[in-house]
Amino acid sequence: MRRAIGFLLNPIAGMGGTVGLAGTDGVVAEALRRGAAPRSAGRAVQVLSLLKDDDITWCTCSAPMGEDALIDAGIDRSTVLYRPAVSTGAADTKAACRAFLEAGVDLVAFCGGDGTARDVFDAVGREVPVLGIPAGVKMYSAVFAVDPPAAVTLIRETGRAPCRDSEVMDIDEGAYRSGRLAARLYGYARVPYLPERIQSGKQVFEQQDEERAKDDIAAFINEVMLPDTLYIIGAGSTTARIMERLGLAPTLLGVDAVRGGEVVARNADEKTLLSLLDRYPRAKIVASPIGAQGFVLGRGNQQISPAVIRKAGLRNLIVVATPGKLAATPLLYVDSGDAALDREVGDSFLVVSGYRMAQRKRVVHPM
Known part of the structure; x- marks a missing residue:
């Protein structure tokens, strides 16, 4: 069964993790100053390289927002539907997802963290299933595969695996950096589900x-x-x-x-x-x-x-x-x-x- 997958990558996702920043939104320069290295592209290539021989039509964005990772994974035939500016942001993620919707993709697969999940959900809502390849710092939303190999399985099962409603969480990164967890439910996305391959949302225990x-x-x-x-x-x-x-x-x-x-x-x-x-x-x-x-x-x-x-x-x-x-x-x-x-x-x-x-x-x- 041939599937059309929309793929996008947040190039800065996860850079704040090893350098002690609770996320990367708004602090890219500081992350680089501390010696952070890009992380998301490697995570994406790990997934895509295992899918290069699968019967998939890939729709993506140009350069570092998707196309480069596909090429690095050995997938040299993809359709570029969106070309972002040199510096990418939330608006580019949303615009790319809208282009994927217009193209009729079966799944939007994105590599990033909670911020990327929120932007993807803003654009596609519940119109098409989404799947996160985990590359952020926290990832409290329940739309992510537990790890890259699990993402491979879920992408392969697109159209066959059932979908469930999964939480997209809105995390206040400023509060998080100051040592306070401020999270709210942002919405419910449709996510392909197989046991032990999709993570749950975070719960807080205070009894x-x-x-x-x-x-x-x-x-x-x-x-x-x-x-x-x-x-x-x-x-x-x-x-x-x-x-x-x-x-x-x-x-x-x-x-x-x-x-x-x-x-x-x-x-x-x-x-x-x-x-x-x-x-x-x-x-x-x-x-x-x-x-x-x-x-x-x-x-x-x-x-x-x-x-x-x-x-x-x-x-x-x-x-x-x-x-x-x-x-x-x-x-x-x-x-x-x-x-x-x-x-x-x-x-x-x-x-x-x-x-x-x-x-x-x-x-x-x-x-």
Whole structure:
């Protein structure tokens, strides 16, 4: 069955992740100043290269907004329906999607993050299914494949896989950078659905029992902390409680580093973490999965990059989550950007869920 796929790429998506910026919208210059490298094109090529021999008619945008990635993936026959200016933005995404609609595509596949998802939804609404190839920093919307291989499967199943209504979230990046999560439901897009291949929307857990569980987890982690070990503390309210238990102010939506009961780096980027690991090779990483989505790595904590994880040692990754979060998160995922590292994780994590308590949770590798 021949399908027509509209493909577009946000060239700046995800650049803020490893350098400690909570997104890239409006801060591209700062991301570049900190040494950020483009990420989305590589993620797109990873998907497209596996689809180059499929019976697909590709509609796209010129140059870095789509055509270049298709060519790099070995797809040299596509129809360019939109030509953006040199510097691309939200208006270009919307204009390209309207051109895809006019061409009658069966699916709009986009490579980006939550901001790109919102712009795509603005243009197509519920007229055509959409699918996100994850390349942003946070990706709280439920329109993204769990990783690039899952996106390949979903694109191949266009027209056969059922579609479901999935949340598009509007994230205030300014608030996010200041350590406050301000998210609202923007709308429901139609998304092709196969189990374990589409991520869920983020959920926030604030019940009283959850708060008590965070305290119990923090008490246990503090009890076993070693004074001569560097602790890289990931983003989230559960990990923040560990910092608070030490009497330290956490970066709620960033990554902090602690040693000997003191902060040695606050809101650290990948470069800072690697430098600290040179200085303090004995280290552990504490991370918590995103509620309901289940991502332990690759969503909102790209500062803890594959290079950081390998340097600290995968065996030194500690995963923490409250029982309530785990009950609503039946499966865990990793999408670090390094497929070999993701496979090394294995098929489960032992997740600290209370004081001297843990649950084993399955890790899904879609392909």
